[in-house]
């Protein structure tokens with residue numbers, strides 16, 4: 001095609017998965033050309049600090065967020081970072097991508113790593129100034145600027161964005177009210193018992209919650225001044241809507257690739273079209289532990305999936321088997337979660353939340369489905385191994401009765417039981 005710039009590998013999207021894919025390709029193939037196309041003006045950057053340190057401190061430069069050191073892309077041979085180019089059309093037959101500016105890029109292998117966008121809600125007043133969502137570095141800067149001037153925030157959604165922001169905004173002396181349609185906070189990340197404790201912990205720090213609340217509208221003259229919930233009006237200086245994200249899978253769907261809330265890929269990261277791959281938040285992949293297909297929005301997953309799919313694009317054939325974890329830091333707490341806490345129908349807690357290391361086990365139908373650690377990051381690998389084993393409630397309770405058992409002991413025991421009685425994790429003793 002005339003005017004087409006051709007690379008060996010074309011990566012669409014400029015986040016962590018994309019940057020990690022460059023590493024993955026280079027681990028296998030040091031010679032071929034790589035083009036990385038992003039709609040943003042920045043090189044790939046880390047998003048977790050956007051709701052934490054970057055928001056809390058006023059003078060953090062953007063470059064501290066970069067996945068690669070400043071100037072890294074320019075120094076690489078045969079790697080080109082192409083910013084401010086939004087991919088609009090994917091042609092799987094021509095193996096090309098056309099951007100909003102009308103540029104065409106071709107490649108023999110294409111990776112879609114377009115992540116997601118903050119979900120929008122359709123309610124009156126959504127377009128008022130002072131109403132934000134949070135996904136990009138510009139969003140975080142805008143929220144920070146509003147927090148410096150304001151003192152009252154209403155946060156819509158008690159998921160990770162709402163919960164992390166409520167904690168971070170206290171650094172600017174902004175008091176938050178969190179509105180949540182469901183009946184508990186952080187429901188996707190915490191089992192019910194921990195969710196209740198977390199709510200109390202936040203309330204002690206001055207954050208208020210309205211559970212079971214659905215917003216009617218945002219009110220203000222140009223700038224938001226209040227949020228209407230039922231018959232009540234909550235005055236505020238700013239609103240952040242944190243109700244989840246939608247995967248940017250449109251270009252794949254329009255091109256006829258299989259899409260279902262994310263781009264469907266196999267265990268190697270390949271889509272329904274040969275030589276076109278997807279990785280990170282946008283990809284729906286075969287779940288190595290729970291079965292079926294899943295899509296996760298974890299920093300570790302974006303990094304490891306991006307890298308592995310990059311390697312596979314370059315000729316490897318490695319299945320994706322990671323059970324990734326989600327981390328968070330709120331107030332004085334560190335939180336690490338593995339598995340599917342929302343599915344838990346039973347919870348076992350080791351330790352006292354907020355009083356040193358604490359592990360919460362979520363069980364579903366008698367098997368472990370999640371481990372959530374508070375202030376115990378060193379137990380992450382043990383927790384991960386236990387969820388992988390899907391250990392039984394019986395083993396967990398047997399071991400809990402003994403004194404002084406650590407998570408690592410438990411993980412070791414689970415492996416021993418598995419070796420003795422493959423497939424159940426049960427003790428026959």
Ligand SMILES: Cc1cc2nc3c(=O)[nH]c(=O)nc-3n(C[C@H](O)[C@H](O)[C@H](O)COP(=O)(O)OP(=O)(O)OC[C@H]3O[C@@H](n4cnc5c(N)ncnc54)[C@H](O)[C@@H]3O)c2cc1C
Nearest residue numbers: 013014015016017039047048087115280281297298299302
């Ligand atoms: C505020 C925030 C805090 C987070 N905190 C945590 C945390 O504490 N712990 C944790 O485990 N995870 C956290 N996450 C999740 C983690 O950051 C994501 O899982 C990770 O960023 C996903 O990386 P990605 O590369 O798949 O997608 P993204 O980071 O979304 O990157 C996709 C990129 O593609 C670009 N793009 C999209 N469409 C196009 C197009 N058509 N053309 C060109 N470019 C395009 C986008 O602009 C973007 O730059 C957080 C996320 C956010 C938003």
